[in-house]
Amino acid sequence: MVDKAKNAPYVCTLSEDLIKAAREELNEIPERRAEDIDTLRKKIQKLPSLNICTDDAYLLKFLRATAFDQDTAYTLILKYFEMKADAKNKQMFTDLRSAAVKHVVESGIIGVLPHRDKYGRKVVVIRPGTWDTSTITLADIFKTSFMLLIKIAEDEQTQIKGCVVLYDMNGMGFGHLTHVSPFYAKRSAMLFQDCLPIRFKFIHVVNEPAVFDYLFAMGRPFMSQESVEKVLIHGHKFEELEEYFDLEYLPIEYGGKAPPFSLQATKDAILYCDPDFDAEAKNGMVTTKGESSVHGLAGSYRKLEI
Incomplete structure (x- = not known):
């Protein structure tokens, strides 16, 4: 069980530029930060069915993800933990x-670049063309994505500046598409747009084959209009990426000058962090037989299922 009585205080290590960005973009007022965190904490503590860490830093990432809107941050927390508690998602959040x-990480299906884009955003790279469907399941990919993203969400600069996705579809074919179901399309959309304390700015799609139209058609019904507008299709026009990425740090296969995409940053984020994942596993919904974990919550995870 998580001990809610002990709450580690937040120690600010942000640069002046990030403090300014947080104030202007996220409504984060340093003089009011502790009070805002405590307000959210008191809401959480009123829910006996929600047994989670209430340290300042843990709650702060949800406030930053929602521009310090208390109600939206509270709802995001509920969505996040109801997603994890949903019996239909058990395979994806177990172990x-x-x-x-490890086998998914080493395949290179999903990872991160060691450098950020021009605007200070963390860059997640997704390469479904490297997916060996005979050894890796969609549940494996979802689980790996979740583990990577919750680690990314701990980083304060990412909390403030956000994250972008570089979606490289080189090598993806109809053979891959036959393993993608609407269930996982829905779960992926919910993970990226509804249930994580991360602000995704853009999804840059490159090297898309004909199968992209089918994949996008499958996922489109589960995406908000705002999310759809964040999808930028570049094809093979890598020169368009220069508007968003510093070529010195962009891998050469995407028109940059940096070495090819490496798995090292991804390995560092996932393969050596079991204590962090163990700590996160202790957070969750506590239910009794025959009872719902949370009652009557407008906009909760259950609303997303309708």
């Missing part, structure tokens, strides 16, 4: 350990 996803 969140490095050994369970």
Whole structure:
């Protein structure tokens, strides 16, 4: 069980530029930060069915993800933990350990660049063309994505500046598409747009084959209009990426000058962090037989299922 009585205080290590950005973009007022965190904490503590860490830093990432809107931050927390508690998602949130996803990490399906884009955003790279469907399941990919993203969400600059996705579809074909179901399309959309304390700015799609139209058609019904507008299709026009990425840090296969995409930053984020994943596994919904974990919550995870 998580001890809600002990709450580690937040120690600000942000640069002046990030403090300014947080104030202007996220409504984060340093003089009021502790009060805002405590307000959210008191809401959480009123829910006996929600047993989670209430340290300042833990709650702060949800406030930053929602521009310090108390109600939206509270709802995001509920969505996040109801997603994890949903019995239909059990396979995806069981055994969140490095050994369970090592084969996915080493395949290079999902990862991160060591450098940020021009605007200070973390860059997640997704390469479904490297997916060996005979050894890796969609549940494996979802689990790995979740583990990577919750680690990214701990980083304060990412909390403030956000994240972008570089979606490289080189090598993806109809053979891959036959393993993608609407269930996972829905779960992926919910993970990226509804249930995580991360602000995704853009999804840059490159090297898309004909199968992209079918994949996008499958996922489109589960995406908000705002999310759809964040999808930028570049094809093979890598020169368009220069508007968003510093070529010095962009891998050469995407028109940059940096070495090819490496797995090292991804390995560092996932394969050596089991204590962090163990700590996160202790957070969750506590239910009794025959009872719902949370009652009557407008906009909760259950609303997303309708």
